[in-house]
Amino acid sequence: xxxxxxxxxxxxxxxxxxxxxxxxxxxxxxxxxxxxxxxxxxxxxxxxxxxxxxxxxxxxxxxxxxxxxxxxxxxxxxxxxxxxxxxxxxxxxxxxxxxxxxxxxxxxxxxxxxxxxxxxxxxxxxxxxxxxxxxxxxxxxxxxxxxxxxxxxxxxxxxxxxxxxxxxxxxxxxxxxxxxxxxxxxxxxxxxxxxxxxxxxxxxxxxxxxxxxxxxxxxxxxxxxxxxxxxxxxxxxxxxxxxxxxxxxxxxxxxxxxxxxxxxxxxxxxxxxxxxxxxxxxxxxxxxxxxxxxxxxxxxxxxxxxxxxxxxxxxxxxxxxxxxxxxxxxxxxxxxxxxxxxxxxxxxxxxxxxxxxxxxxxxxxxxxxxxxxxxxxxxxxxxxxxxxxxxxxxx
Numbered sequence: 001x002x003x004x005x006x007x008x009x010x011x012x013x014x015x016x017x018x019x020x021x022x023x024x025x026x027x028x029x030x031x032x033x034x035x036x037x038x039x040x041x042x043x044x045x046x047x048x049x050x051x052x053x054x055x056x057x058x059x060x061x062x063x064x065x066x067x068x069x070x071x072x073x074x075x076x077x078x079x080x081x082x083x084x085x086x087x088x089x090x091x092x093x094x095x096x097x098x099x100x101x102x103x104x105x106x107x108x109x110x111x112x113x114x115x116x117x118x119x120x121x122x123x124x125x126x127x128x129x130x131x132x133x134x135x136x137x138x139x140x141x142x143x144x145x146x147x148x149x150x151x152x153x154x155x156x157x158x159x160x161x162x163x164x165x166x167x168x169x170x171x172x173x174x175x176x177x178x179x180x181x182x183x184x185x186x187x188x189x190x191x192x193x194x195x196x197x198x199x200x201x202x203x204x205x206x207x208x209x210x211x212x213x214x215x216x217x218x219x220x221x222x223x224x225x226x227x228x229x230x231x232x233x234x235x236x237x238x239x240x241x242x243x244x245x246x247x248x249x250x251x252x253x254x255x256x257x258x259x260x261x262x263x264x265x266x267x268x269x270x271x272x273x274x275x276x277x278x279x280x281x282x283x284x285x286x287x288x289x290x291x292x293x294x295x296x297x298x299x300x301x302x303x304x305x306x307x308x309x310x311x312x313x314x315x316x317x318x319x320x321x322x323x324x325x326x327x328x329x330x331x332x333x334x335x336x337x338x339x340x341x342x343x344x345x346x347x348x349x350x351x352x353x354x355x356x357x358x359x360x361x362x363x364x365x366x367x368x369x370x371x372x373x374x375x376x377x378x379x380x381x382x383x384x385x386x387x388x389x390x391x392x393x394x395x
Contacts, residue, residue: 034070037063065234069226072237079103080239086125090134092143094291095302101128101205101220101241104198108136110167110185119167119185126198128205128220128241129304131173146290148304150206151176154199157183171196208244210258215266218258219327221245231257247327280310282342283323289338295320301332308342309334356380358393366393 040060047053083097086106097103104126110119111133123141125132130148134141157170169192173182186192211218222240229236229243230251236242243252248266285307291300301323303309314321314336321339324331351357358366358379366381370393378394 033063034067037067069235069237073239076239089139090125090132090141090143091137092292093132094294094300097125097127097132098240099302100130100132101202103127104202105195107191107195109195112183112185114181114183124184126195126202128202131199146288147173147182148288149199149203151179151305152181154196154203156196171199173199205255208255208258211244213259214261215248215264216246216251216258216261217248217264218244218246218253221252221327223252227252229254229257231261245327280312280324282326283309283311283321283339284342285309285338286340287338289334293335295333298322299332301325301330301334303334303338309339351380358382363391363393367395370395 037060040056040063044053044056044060047056079102080098083103086103087093087097106125107123109122109124111122111124112119121136122144123134123136125134129150130146132143133145133147135144136142152173152175155172155174157172166187167185169186169189170183171192173184175181184195186195206220208218220241221244223236223242223245227236227242228234231253234254236252236254243254244258245252246264249264251261253261285303285305288304290302294300298320301309303325308326309323310326312322312324312331314323319336320333321336322331322333323339356379358369358381360382361369363381366379369379370377373395375395378392381391381393383389383391
């Protein structure tokens with residue numbers, strides 16, 4: 001339409017003498033999205049108490065949420081770039097580092113295992129889920145150990161702090177099941193404090209204090225699609241490990257919202273439901289597998305001790321099986337020797353609704369209950385000490 005085109009040109013020339021074209025003005029709103037909440041905040045401050053004020057407040061909260069989401073995505077892109085640099089510098093590393101969460105701190109420490117008592121110079125990379133122990137080789141690193149934080153607790157070593165020598169400020173990582181632990185030594189007391197703070201933060205992320213609040217089973221999780229927190233309705237921010245996912249009912253929340261989320265829909269008795277409802281044999285990991293050795297020509301499925309895998313394909317005599325993680329749904333191949341059949345949960349029937357069930361009572365108590373009834377009346381009682389679980393009492 002020639003008339004409409006001429007009209008647009010005329011309008012464009014009227015705006016600051018044609019300094020800005022219409023197409024330039026159209027792109028400005030997109031570029032200024034991170035400033036919208038500032039404009040709305042200013043607008044709200046000049047709005048009196050009227051029906052529109054509540055709408056403005058809701059718009060302000062929505063744009064603040066969007067701004068925080070965009071900024072966190074930007075930060076995560078920088079974080080992933082940093083993780084990629086770490087990935088390329090560590091030799092013999094078969095697993096993707098981003099699967100271990102965000103990096104917390106890295107640097108040189110001395111390490112002593114409970115088996116090898118000698119202090120060894122090591123370079124450590126601490127992530128949310130693991131600490132990666134390496135040996136420095138010029139500008140690269142040789143992988144020595146991947147320590148799973150979920151299986152350890154950290155304790156201070158105040159005795160070594162009395163030594164004024166360098167590299168005498170220590171702390172422990174103690175295995176929760178009594179397996180090999182580690183002792184770390186820092187150069188200064190300030191350095192030790194920083195490392196311990198980051199370890200505490202990482203352990204708090206991987207296993208928050210309120211992870212099982214209200215009968216949920218929350219675990220740190222990467223949401224593939226943009227997701228809102230079930231509790232506060234705001235975005236789960238970032239591109240990976242944005243929040244926590246309940247393996248029972250499937251809701252996602254922020255860490256700070258774990259305690260405020262409503263009770264789990266599956267209830268306290270359904271902890272093992274994923275093992276019942278998902279098809280395919282279930283296997284439980286008996287050791288960590290991070291991709292070394294790697295399956296020949298196949299995608300790797302990494303996991304940690306205790307995680308449950310659904311078996312998709314696996315010959316009993318084959319060294320490699322194909323499986324899928326119950327929580328993340330990731331699939332791939334893993335050594336068949338790294339897993340064992342998962343015990344099927346035994347669901348005991350509830351007899352409490354029946355009038356003939358007395359519950360956990362001793363024989364004299366059952367006899368007293370039967371006194372008021374006619375001959376031939378019986379009760380089933382539950383026993384805990386004897387090998388036979390149930391006994392019958394008859395009047």
